[in-house]
Amino acid sequence: MVEEDAAPSAAAARGGRRFRPAVPALFAAILAAAAGLRFYELGGRSLWVDEISTAEAAGLHSLGALLADVPANRMPLDRVLAWSLHFLGEGDAAVRVPNAICGTLLVAAVFLLTRRLFGSKAGLVAAVAVAVSPFAIWYAQDASPYSLLMLLMTLQAWAAHRAAQFARLGDWLLFALLTALALYTHYDAVLVTIALFAYVAFELVRFGRRPSNRWRPVLTRVLGAATAGMLAVLALAPWAPAIRGFLVYQSVAAEVAGPSGADLASRLFWRFDGLAIWPLAVLIVLGLPLAARRAPILFFWLLIPLAGLLLILHGPLLDTPARYLAIIWPALAVLTGAGAGAVAGFAEQRFEIATAPVAAVLAAAVVLVSVPGLLQWSSEPKDDWRGAAAAVQADGSAGLVLTMGAGSDWAAGSISHYLDQTDPGVPVFDAGGTSDNRAVTDNVAAAIGALPGAAWAVFASERGPSDLRAENRAATGVFTHPAGKPLGFSEIDLVGVTLLRGPDAKAVLDWASPFLPAVRATAALSEQKALAKVTLPPAAEKGPFHLDSTGPPADRTWTAPAAAATAMVARFQCKAGGDGDARVYVSAHDARGAFIGLYPDNGGYQCQGGAGAFAFATPPGTVKVKLWLRVTGRGSGDFSAVSLAVVP
Template structure:
């Protein structure tokens, strides 16, 4: 893996992208809360500090809850203050995606990928959501960076950082364990393959184990008070799922269509076409990155498949948000695929420089589409709780004043 040397203009573009990202996440930040946020705030954030770790709940994203409580302790009881950590980690994810893309594909792909994640409808939506999904994406992206760098140049410090990031991710949201488990499987396959060839470096075996030990010990310390509740909750999931009235939510095909539908805001055949196009371009990106970062795409695929298998095995709903951390990675593959396709088109007509202009044009098109889609974040509340309340009140008032 080769690291691109940065110029002054690259730092300027990165700063501009980050400034845009935080502005987009601050617009409408004080909009009304929706159901899941209300449950988290009422059940955990507004309670005493000592109660946050008294039991386990899938709606309590521990590390984020602590940060949200700290934010409201400093800034007061405001909706925007509850959501502020999500804004910061959402913006941090833009920077982390830029860093990762620069490592695996170069600075041009990094700029486009970071800009697209800054403009991502889903990323902005969750950056304005008082829950820990953007934080999970941030720690997971750092985990991908440290993993790839650690494999490329096995240094103990890199793997210790990886272990701490692992702990932070899983302490934010329990499904973070699936992401790092997928990386562990990829590492195990790599170690076995190198060992069979007699080419296994000692540091590639020991340093990751040290990092993993740091992460697991930290997690044991974090989760020790609630481990019985964690096991009980996970064990009871299949029972509640068996009587779930919305069985289609447990269907991976529904998850794919729902993820695409919410991104493009339409139904019918278009989501299928978009999904097929994303898969095709991502495959081109995967093939292109095989020489420079051969483990990147396999880790993304391993996480998606492992998450699906475990969710189906537990009988859980396969919510698109469980794959939220993969959005940035897939965007990198898409941008790399578009870059490779445009370069090929330029060479095909005997004008290699044309490929560069085609890439700029394609990137501009993706940016314009993202700008069109992101406006839906500001056009309506996440859930019209206030409207529902007003409607209920109007019905109640009408019943009280009705004279037969």
């Protein structure tokens, strides 16, 4: 395979050769348009939780502090990039600049790969498809790893194809470098890496089966591929402890994963609608036969990652957010170019029409069919944490903020990010019972109840609380009864955020405690009510416990009877040592012993040292709960004062 089109026919010579000198100018125009779409209103929307996490990391004082702060389910490269460009400023637009740059470069990367596989005209059409894609633009304006991931995976595929075709040392080294960078961007890059090495192996087998090839060049290619793989793996060695922690994180989450539901056709439509590829579906399908002949790498890129996601997610692929399918999106864009090349080639052979005008018409059609998606994208909001902080700031009598319900820990971090910029004097407490919860410890709960001033209850929700209460349910949990708004309370509904203002903390806690068990625990402790302790085996009462891990998880567990729909609090002292990761979990089980719930729901309570607590409600069908102390990595964990209690 060569970088440019195959030798043109007479018809192609009439149109294609006149077209070729214009390729650089057309490509530059496409790239400029792509940059304009990605940088337009870059800071117009509020940051959402993942972006806020990136923004907080970018503001850390040192690279070491940044690397130590990377969550268990994230790789560090996108944060390192944001941190290195922190000199651009601290505003929402500045945080997104690296992603806008990567999103613009993705257009160039897709052009390079498509040109290599199918020629310049196909490359230009594919570049247009990426430039105006709502999916690509959205993640170019999102401070998350996906824009960088798509860029690096596209370049990784380009390098893999070059290495498989030419087998030069520089090609193998470039492939290894881009592989390592992609792996440091996102764990899902492992699936694409497996696919690309499988493609390289496929090409090696094809090369070795040619009768004209001697054993020496075959061996050279095998050694080159093996070297690229070893270098990529060795590059990950410094991050090995974090990778082990991620595998444990995944193993715990997998125990409560379930299969996807019914209505396959509907969910299939909406999942790929989220990728914004329906307007391009015809070209993608038309490109498949050409790809089968000239670019089998695309089938490896599409099929192996999809199979891997099905395996990892235990089936519910169609229920996952569209961003998790970003690992295959560039391959679909390349197939769009392949489809355009196939149509242009057919028009040339059947009707002797020059390929250049056909490609131009197809590129214009791609733009036209993308316009509705672009209009929808331009008005699509994000969770408005900036607006939530502004509402609290505008309340001169605000005393504190209490985040509640599902996701209360990241809701606390999100609103704190903006309040710290404008009004750092307003304290924020997580009253939702998740891993960063401080509200269900005795002294903090008592302090919350005594704080003067108005209190704001903040919920992360997809819809307004009025609609949710009308349906007797909420994104924050199932209500036991419709929750009315008490006299003296006011409500603000924003995109993804609901705020309820009460006269003081006690009034807000009393309002929420009937239907939110974690808030009930905080309310009980703030009034210094005695909790009913759950009977655990005697060993749980003695402590302290010291667990050592040299790689595999080290666990200590206790099981106790429990009733369904019961509010409970787990309390403990814990601290991690060495390179170990120490966590506390509670799992709920039915009569057969099967997992039916895991708390906290974001990977367990990560021990940082000192007292810890989290509250939860047992799900329907619960007959027992199990308390877990777990240490992973290479280190230790010390635990003491471990207890479970029922909230009255």
